[in-house]
Amino acid sequence: MRIETLKASHRREAVIGWAFIAPQMAGFIIFVLFPLVSVFLYSMQEKNLLFGTSLFIGLENFRLLAQDPLFTKSLVNTLIFSAGVVPLNLVFSLLLALYLGGGRTGTRFVRGIIFLPVVTSGVAWAIVWKYLLQGGDAGPVNAFLSLFGITGPNWLFEKGWAMGSVIVTRVMKNLGMNVLIFMGAVLNMPGDVIEAARIDGAKRFTLFFKIKLPLLMPTVMMVTIVTIIGSMR
Structure with a gap:
């Protein structure tokens, strides 16, 4: 019984801890991590803003940039x-x-x-x-x-x-x-x-x-x- 009580107490403390850091983590994911990943993915595409089409070209943009x-x-x-x-x-x-x-x-x-x-x-x-x-x-x-x-x-x-x-x-x-x-x-x-x-x-x-x-x-x-x-x- 005592072991089960300790486990329940630990789970409750873990839930409280995650609840405290959840707003910070959500802000980091939405405003930092997601934009960074999006920028990296966009950098490997050739986008036509006029027609709204995109073509995956890998690291071609970086190769052209290095040649400049x-x-x-x-x-x-x-x-x-x-x-x-x-x-x-x-x-x-x-x-x-x-x-x-x-x-x-x-x-x-x-x-x-x-x-x-x-x-x-x-x-x-x-x-x-x-x-x-x-x-x-x-x-x-x-x-x-x-x-x-x-x-x-x-x-x-x-x-x-x-x-x-x-x-x-x-x-x-x-x-x-x-x-x-x-x-x-x-x-x-x-x-x-x-x-x-x-x-x-x-x-x-x-x-x-x-x-x-x-x-x-x-x-x-x-x-x-x-x-x-x-x-x-």
Whole structure:
């Protein structure tokens, strides 16, 4: 009798557990999994939108795409862009979060300045930076450099400078969101563990790499994945 009661209790707990996760799973299946599968199936068809017909052609679309030189160039540029954006974003956002999480002077001011680009329209952000990075002496950035006798390049149109300029402006645009995420993790770190490490003689770099960074690693992984997805878009 006791075994049957335990089994019934376990079944009841399992049903309650599935009931709790059912809405989330239903949303994932309907709005994420089903569209992904549909896109993959559509990519293996040749559709005639005029007559509404479709023909299964397998991986032919992917083969044609791989032969397009513009696709290859675009893919390489995207990988270079991601390789620049992701590490810069992670390093600066983590350092700023550690600074702001320490409650140092000017925290509110710095936090507002960092997060301001996040709420700024992407179109407005692009227009402003296109003006700032103009070539010659027309752009404010080059005008400032000319004060020191430096001739600035045409940032957005010269090979070697255009990609770097776009990477820097993109990092500045999305930095505030990652700083906000890291700040939440920094403020939730166990203070007693950090204080115990300080008492045991841990210096600044040892404290960061041996104590703080391992505690922040789940957040670092999450931010890394989100930043990679955003940069690859």
